[in-house]
Amino acid sequence: MSFREVEKESFYRLLEARRDVRSGFLDKEIPEKILKRILSAAHHAPSVGFLQPWDFLIIRSDEIKQKIKSNFLAVKEREAQFFTGEMKKLYEQLKLEGILEAPINLCVTCDLKRDESNQLGRSEQNQMDVYSTVCAIQNMWLAARVEGIGMGWVSILEESHIREVLKLPESRKLIGYFCLGYVDEFKNQPELESKGWNKRLDLDDIIRYDTW
Amino acid sequence: MSFREVEKESFYRLLEARRDVRSGFLDKEIPEKILKRILSAAHHAPSVGFLQPWDFLIIRSDEIKQKIKSNFLAVKEREAQFFTGEMKKLYEQLKLEGILEAPINLCVTCDLKRDESNQLGRSEQNQMDVYSTVCAIQNMWLAARVEGIGMGWVSILEESHIREVLKLPESRKLIGYFCLGYVDEFKNQPELESKGWNKRLDLDDIIRYDTW
Numbered sequence: 001m002s003f004r005e006v007e008k009e010s011f012y013r014l015l016e017a018r019r020d021v022r023s024g025f026l027d028k029e030i031p032e033k034i035l036k037r038i039l040s041a042a043h044h045a046p047s048v049g050f051l052q053p054w055d056f057l058i059i060r061s062d063e064i065k066q067k068i069k070s071n072f073l074a075v076k077e078r079e080a081q082f083f084t085g086e087m088k089k090l091y092e093q094l095k096l097e098g099i100l101e102a103p104i105n106l107c108v109t110c111d112l113k114r115d116e117s118n119q120l121g122r123s124e125q126n127q128m129d130v131y132s133t134v135c136a137i138q139n140m141w142l143a144a145r146v147e148g149i150g151m152g153w154v155s156i157l158e159e160s161h162i163r164e165v166l167k168l169p170e171s172r173k174l175i176g177y178f179c180l181g182y183v184d185e186f187k188n189q190p191e192l193e194s195k196g197w198n199k200r201l202d203l204d205d206i207i208r209y210d211t212w
Numbered sequence: 213m214s215f216r217e218v219e220k221e222s223f224y225r226l227l228e229a230r231r232d233v234r235s236g237f238l239d240k241e242i243p244e245k246i247l248k249r250i251l252s253a254a255h256h257a258p259s260v261g262f263l264q265p266w267d268f269l270i271i272r273s274d275e276i277k278q279k280i281k282s283n284f285l286a287v288k289e290r291e292a293q294f295f296t297g298e299m300k301k302l303y304e305q306l307k308l309e310g311i312l313e314a315p316i317n318l319c320v321t322c323d324l325k326r327d328e329s330n331q332l333g334r335s336e337q338n339q340m341d342v343y344s345t346v347c348a349i350q351n352m353w354l355a356a357r358v359e360g361i362g363m364g365w366v367s368i369l370e371e372s373h374i375r376e377v378l379k380l381p382e383s384r385k386l387i388g389y390f391c392l393g394y395v396d397e398f399k400n401q402p403e404l405e406s407k408g409w410n411k412r413l414d415l416d417d418i419i420r421y422d423t424w
Contacts, residue, residue: 001229001398003358007222010215011358012249014223015256015351017213036415037224043415044227045350048367050404052413061422075336082331091332118410119294120303124287125367131388134343138257138350139227146215146223155260155337167424176343186213192262198330201264203248203255210273212379 014146017186021150025101025181034147035104038180041143042108047132049120053112054133054175057166059105064165068177069099071161072154079156090197097154102179107162108137109172133175150183226358229398233362237313237393246359247316250392253355254320259344261332265324266345266387269378271317276377280389281311283373284366291368302409309366314391319374320349321384345387362395 003011039056047053059065076096083091099105110133122128137153144151154177162174192198215223251268259265271277288308295303311317322345334340349365356363366389374386404410 001225002360003222003226007219007226008358010219010222011226011354012253013213014215014219015253015355018256018258020258039419040415041224041227043413043418044230046230046232046353046365046402048365050402050410050412052418055418055420057420057422057424059422064422079331079335082329082335094332096333115410117294119291120306120404120409121308121365121367123291123294123368124370128367131346131349134346135350135353137343138347139354141258141347142223142351142354143227146220148214153258153260153333155333155340156335158336165423169424172424190258190262192332197332198262198327200262201255203252206255206264206267207251208267208269210269210271210276211377212269212381212384 014142018142018145019150019186019190020152021183022098022152022179023095024183024185025098025150026184028182029103030149030180030182038140038143038147038149042136042140045132045136045139048122048128049118051115051118051129051132053110053114053129054136055109055111055172057107057109059107065099065105067165068105068157068162071157072097072099075156075158090195094195096156098152098179099154102181104180106178106180107166107174108133108176108178109168110175111171112173113171130173130175137176144180148182149180150186152179154179226354230354230357231362231398231402232364233395234310234364235307236395236397237310237362238396240394241315242361242392242394250352250355250359250361254348254352257344257348257351260334260340261330263327263330263341263344265322265326265341266348267321267323267384269319269321271319277311277317279377280317280369280374283369284309284311287368287370302407306407308368310364310391311366314393316392318390318392319378319386320345320388320390321380322387323383324385325383342385342387349388356392360394361392362398364391366391
């Protein structure tokens with residue numbers, strides 16, 4: 001099965017239109033069918049040994065969101081100390097999560113014990129199950145975008161706090177915590193680019209040939 | 213910018229048509245323009261703090277491929293010891309890399325020192341730069357598929373050996389080693405599924421709500 005020119009263009013357009021979304025969430029539920037479609041996109045990611053090591057925890061409870069949000073605020077305050085001057089001012093103005101506004105929060109974990117005897121492809125590189133789970137996250141991110149749903153990765157959180165609040169079992173490694181919801185617009189550029197936090201690198205500067 | 217029904221369908225078809233490709237590579241060069249397009253897809257992945265921590269090392273040298281292949285053979289022999297009986301027989305029959313046949317090998321690394329003062333989103337979860345790099349890999353995998361190019365992740369390799377052969381600097385963490393090339397067909401199912409190595413999990417079994 002091959003893809004036509006117009007399909008290729010649409011796919012590349014999607015890649016460039018995907019954003020990390022932390023604001024502008026609408027008060028509109030994500031229908032169960034659409035949510036499943038996005039999770040199914042994740043579930044079709046590649047996985048080492050066909051392990052499919054991921055689990056998805058969907059959070060709608062306001063009480064839980066509140067607990068996560070408090071942790072975010074504490075960690076953000078600590079993180080702000082890494083910056084000074086103009087960067088600190090900019091950091092403090094940035095909206096870095098949409099925990100309470102997004103109708104859905106999602107925690108993605110990797111099951112370190114899944115199919116444990118199946119060491120294919122990971123006896124030497126044992127983090128491959130974690131990497132598979134991140135591939136699933138990227139699939140989901142793109143699927144959310146194609147559905148008009150914004151998704152943001154909230155990494156300004158303490159793992160131990162999330163584990164406790166969500167009661168994650170020991171076998172599950174936290175990979176990411178996300179906010180998901182419909183938005184009225186997707187920005188043309190990453191916000192960290194348009195607000196001057198960082199510049200897009202020139203691709204040619206990060207390509208090398210044969211050996212370093 | 214929104215996506216039409218037909219574009220969504222095309223995208224979901226792409227996700228399901230992507231394979232980990234280890235065989236069937238054609239003796240046909242990947243034009244520079246197409247290769248850049250695939251790497252540009254990777255370069256449009258999300259990254260923590262807009263770090264873009266990835267580097268791409270394109271390998272065409274047969275001498276280097278040979279060295280990597282020998283390491284693969286040694287590690288595969290060790291890995292085979294994890295299996296017994298029917299699984300061992302199956303493991304030994306599986307083709308798990310296309311290092312020599314694929315016109316291009318690619319090593320993707322994460323620069324642990326890039327923009328070091330920019331700790332946004334990773335002061336607490338410091339592996340976020342690595343996860344960003346894996347998101348880039350998944351973008352690339354999908355872009356390769358849309359271009360009719362097979363891509364396979366070779367993780368049956370020793371990191372220290374790859375570092376040495378490719379002369380990776382200390383600042384660069386190895387994330388993945390890949391084979392890329394045009395193929396005559398993409399299989400309908402993951403090979404590990406069709407050959408009975410593992411089964412696809414039921415999505416509903418790996419979704420939970422609010423707390424574990």
